[in-house]
Structure formats: C-alpha cells, structure tokens
Amino acid sequence: xxxxxxxxxxxxxxxxxxxxxxxxxxxxxxxxxxxxxxxxxxxxxxxxxxxxxxxxxxxxxxxxxxxxxxxxxxxxxxxxxxxxxxxxxxxxxxxxxxxxxxxxxxxxxxx
Numbered sequence: 001x002x003x004x005x006x007x008x009x010x011x012x013x014x015x016x017x018x019x020x021x022x023x024x025x026x027x028x029x030x031x032x033x034x035x036x037x038x039x040x041x042x043x044x045x046x047x048x049x050x051x052x053x054x055x056x057x058x059x060x061x062x063x064x065x066x067x068x069x070x071x072x073x074x075x076x077x078x079x080x081x082x083x084x085x086x087x088x089x090x091x092x093x094x095x096x097x098x099x100x101x102x103x104x105x106x107x108x109x110x111x
Contacts, residue, residue: 001061007027014044014046022048023049028041031045035078035081043058054084056085056086057087058086059088059089060072060091061091061092062092065096072103073102076102076106087110
C-alpha cells in the first residue's frame with residue numbers, strides 16, 4: 001500500500017460508517033492557502049450535512065523510511081492554521097521513532 005491507496009481507503013471507511021447519518025467525504029479539496037501562501041489541498045474533507053460541520057483530514061502512510069517523516073511537523077502546523085477542525089490519520093511501519101512520538105503525543109493525530 002502507499003499514500004495514494006491509503007487516502008481512498010480512509011474515505012471509503014468514513015462513507016460506509018457515517019454516510020447513512022448524512023456524512024459526505026470529498027478527496028483532494030482546495031481550502032484556502034497554506035502557511036507558505038500556496039493553495040492548500042486537503043486529502044479529505046468530511047462534511048456532516050445535518051450539522052453543517054466540517055473536518056479536514058490529512059492521510060499519511062509510510063511503510064519504509066522516507067520523506068514522510070520530514071512532512072509530519074509541517075502537516076501538524078498546517079492543521080493548526082486551518083479555520084476548520086482537522087486531524088492527521090496515519091498508518092504504516094516506516095515512521096521514525098521521533099516522528100511516531102510526535103504523532104502519538106498529538107491530540108490531532110490518529111493511528
């Protein structure tokens with residue numbers, strides 16, 4: 001599995017679990033600008049139609065050592081800068097111990 005396969009997996013899970021309650025899930029949604037001034041693209045935007053609430057999700061999958069480690073602190077900063085609630089959903093065995101500690105201690109990250 002890779003990150004491009006992980007994102008739709010999470011999206012399908014959310015639709016199958018919460019779709020009947022009025023939840024819609026959209027992939028690759030542009031939402032404002034990033035902290036660097038670029039167009040922000042969310043992996044998933046979850047909308048709860050009955051309440052009008054939104055949740056931004058960043059999906060990170062890392063099965064071997066690589067650049068995802070370097071992107072996690074930036075992703076957490078971007079979530080804090082959003083005007084809607086957000087979280088990182090992550091999986092895989094390739095994250096370094098330091099990044100795993102960062103994710104596990106974050107209130108906006110879920111394994």
